[in-house]
Ligand SMILES: NC(=O)C1=CN([C@@H]2O[C@H](COP(=O)(O)OP(=O)(O)OC[C@H]3O[C@@H](n4cnc5c(N)ncnc54)[C@H](O)[C@@H]3O)[C@@H](O)[C@H]2O)C=CC1
């Protein structure tokens with residue numbers, strides 16, 4: 001890295017992209033932000049404010065917004081892609097003519113593409129074939145980052161240059177960037193936890209207590225780890241910020257959009273009404289469908305994802321689903337210590353009289 005200011009491009013004009021662009025500029029980088037809406041780009045350039053997504057946030061005035069991909073990517077050394085998963089590939093394709101192999105390309109998006117069950121950094125890799133690819137994930141509510149609340153994230157890449165560049169670009173006294181080489185596990189954690197945030201929001205709206213939330217989060221972690229192992233990921237990653245860390249924040253806070261969708265459902269709104277009222281992306285709604293299908297296909301036991309799917313898409317009342325889950329087969333606490341099969345076998349051996 002030279003002494004020249006780093007050149008950073010952020011693709012996406014939403015709340016997370018805006019917060020990251022401003023941090024990089026605070027750290028002295030030359031930052032360009034790409035977004036679709038010319039009026040919003042003009043507002044960012046004129047007022048240094050993203051009135052649509054983070055209206056109370058005073059952005060670093062050095063961030064220059066543009067609707068022109070060429071302008072934004074010209075000279076960029078680090079490219080952060082903060083675009084919802086549904087549009088991620090389309091935007092990377094739009095950017096592709098200005099991307100090159102020496103750039104660091106990082107996804108900040110916590111979602112899954114339906115075709116091929118692809119994570120976003122896999123899309124970056126497929127669309128470019130370039131070597132410096134990574135993902136940022138962790139307990140990172142954009143609105144809290146905007147308030148400069150002390151926050152930590154993870155940059156995951158098997159490429160050391162990618163990790164170092166991102167730690168340098170974004171690390172500051174309120175945003176600490178930890179490194180991981182488990183890109184797949186970190187990215188999977190960020191996508192999966194959105195499912196359980198919806199369930200947690202719903203449980204809260206139904207008046208369920210703190211014991212319930214704690215049970216839900218812990219069983220969510222068990223389920224996420226089970227899925228991760230099946231997919232060939234390292235379950236230890238789920239003990240870090242991108243696993244348990246992100247699960248805690250999104251299952252506890254109405255600042256999470258996924259949690260808010262769950263709350264609205266628990267208050268009796270339909271899924272369409274809940275998503276419409278949010279007006280922003282809640283990745284978990286799509287992710288639960290994809291993960292539930294994938295788990296069924298691969299034979300992975302995921303009762304929470306299955307239950308939430310039935311509540312969201314098949315009209316099963318949430319309370320009824322909670323009751324069924326509570327009365328489900330007795331199971332093991334930590335499967336890496338006592339397997340589910342051992343618990344089931346013990347029940348069979350005892351003639352099933354205790355369960
Ligand atoms: N907001 C947050 O607290 C965090 C968000 N993330 C992740 O970051 C990703 C992006 O999220 P946010 O910035 O929060 O989203 P957002 O909902 O605030 O904004 C999404 C942005 O993407 C743009 N967009 C949507 N479709 C597009 C298309 N076809 N072409 C171009 N632009 C398009 C929208 O116009 C908007 O600027 C999500 O996957 C989310 O999971 C990750 C950590 C924190």
Ligand SMILES: O=C(CO)COP(=O)(O)O
Pocket residue numbers: 110138139140141142194197246249250255256257258259281282283
């Ligand atoms: O991922 C997030 C916090 O880490 C943001 O969560 P939501 O997308 O639910 O707002």
